[in-house]
Amino acid sequence: MAKTGMDIGAAKAFLEAGDVVGIPTETVYGLAGNALNSDAVLRIFAVKNRPSFDPLIVHTDSLEKVGQYVTHIPDAARKLAQTVWPGPLTLLLPKRDTIPDLVTSGLSSVAIRVPNHPLTLALLRSLDFPLAAPSANPFGYISPTTAQHVADQLGNQIPYVLDGGPCGIGLESTIIGFENGLPTVYRLGGMALEQLTAIVGPLTVRDHSTSNPKAPGMLSSHYAPRKPVFLLQPGEQPDSVDSQTGGLVFREPLPGIPLDNQLVLSANGDVVEAAKNLFAYLRQLDNLPLTRIYAQLLPNEGLGRAVNDRLKRAGWSDRSAKSPL
Ligand code: TXA
Numbered sequence: 001m002a003k004t005g006m007d008i009g010a011a012k013a014f015l016e017a018g019d020v021v022g023i024p025t026e027t028v029y030g031l032a033g034n035a036l037n038s039d040a041v042l043r044i045f046a047v048k049n050r051p052s053f054d055p056l057i058v059h060t061d062s063l064e065k066v067g068q069y070v071t072h073i074p075d076a077a078r079k080l081a082q083t084v085w086p087g088p089l090t091l092l093l094p095k096r097d098t099i100p101d102l103v104t105s106g107l108s109s110v111a112i113r114v115p116n117h118p119l120t121l122a123l124l125r126s127l128d129f130p131l132a133a134p135s136a137n138p139f140g141y142i143s144p145t146t147a148q149h150v151a152d153q154l155g156n157q158i159p160y161v162l163d164g165g166p167c168g169i170g171l172e173s174t175i176i177g178f179e180n181g182l183p184t185v186y187r188l189g190g191m192a193l194e195q196l197t198a199i200v201g202p203l204t205v206r207d208h209s210t211s212n213p214k215a216p217g218m219l220s221s222h223y224a225p226r227k228p229v230f231l232l233q234p235g236e237q238p239d240s241v242d243s244q245t246g247g248l249v250f251r252e253p254l255p256g257i258p259l260d261n262q263l264v265l266s267a268n269g270d271v272v273e274a275a276k277n278l279f280a281y282l283r284q285l286d287n288l289p290l291t292r293i294y295a296q297l298l299p300n301e302g303l304g305r306a307v308n309d310r311l312k313r314a315g316w317s318d319r320s321a322k323s324p325l
């Protein structure tokens with residue numbers, strides 16, 4: 001069973017030995033291993049039960065170090081990195097041979113970011129290699145936002161979880177790639193579109209329903225709880241409710257659903273607070289004896305857009321459907 005603690009030295013020792021550990025970031029917890037060590041990278045895929053065609057994000061502690069791993073940094077990428085890092089933004093950049101093909105699933109670009117968490121930044125500074133780290137959840141399940149979430153699901157397979165407290169943002173990083181130097185959003189996330197636009201101007205957003213996704217994270221049916229989740233537009237009422245119905249609501253409980261089965265993402269209507277609570281609340285509802293969960297979509301602005309993206313991937317709108325899992 002994994003130990004959980006704040007011992008950066010312990011995490012460093014396991015990583016240097018080629019093992020994988022849970023690490024905190026401002027977005028979600030990661031399952032980290034030496035990105036330059038193919039055995040450690042294989043171990044990450046095995047622990048998560050992740051298909052090898054789904055590439056990993058490489059984490060480092062400064063923009064200066066990124067030059068060791070990529071051949072070129074477009075101007076827009078440099079501007080974004082200088083403004084946002086350390087922060088919830090991942091950039092897709094052309095990779096150098098230093099990054100094993102396993103990390104990028106054979107793609108010629110590598111996903112890279114500098115996370116904004118003091119423990120993990122200190123850990124990265126103490127290592128002489130970058131960390132490959134997907135979210136520390138079994139493939140397809142809800143991302144973890146506390147050390148306990150990681151220990152609950154992967155604790156029997158990893159030696160250590162570095163505990164940095166609950167994640168401040170609670171949604172995975174926004175992923176941006178560059179087509180002819182122009183920034184394109186491949187995954188909505190912890191950095192709001194409005195903020196990115198203020199830095200580099202208008203961005204193209206690739207919808208996750210696209211048939212040939214560049215980032216496998218764009219595939220739908222990711223982030224799914226085990227229970228069926230039905231989406232409600234703001235103001236829409238659930239159509240079939242009983243004592244085993246749950247609700248994940250934005251500002252206030254829905255009429256008809258037992259109050260004990262409902263979690264309010266932000267009583268103040270704050271989309272940032274809602275984002276921070278999203279995955280933990282979805283997990284909590286998934287662990288209650290419920291047969292279905294109604295989830296209310298947020299206003300499509302700021303982080304509300306990314307919350308809605310995750311809810312859409314967790315849910316499905318056909319209410320007559322049986323559970324997919
Ligand atoms: O906030 C985050 O990004 C967290 C923390 C731990 O940093 N990590 C995370 O990793 O969400 P993961 O593996 O759960 O999601 C990474 C997404 C995947 O959908 C993957 O397909 C995509 O990034 N990705 C990684 N490398 C890529 C590449 N070279 N080209 C396109 N997509 C890539």
Ligand code: MG
Pocket residue numbers: 134135143
């Ligand atoms: Mg993930």
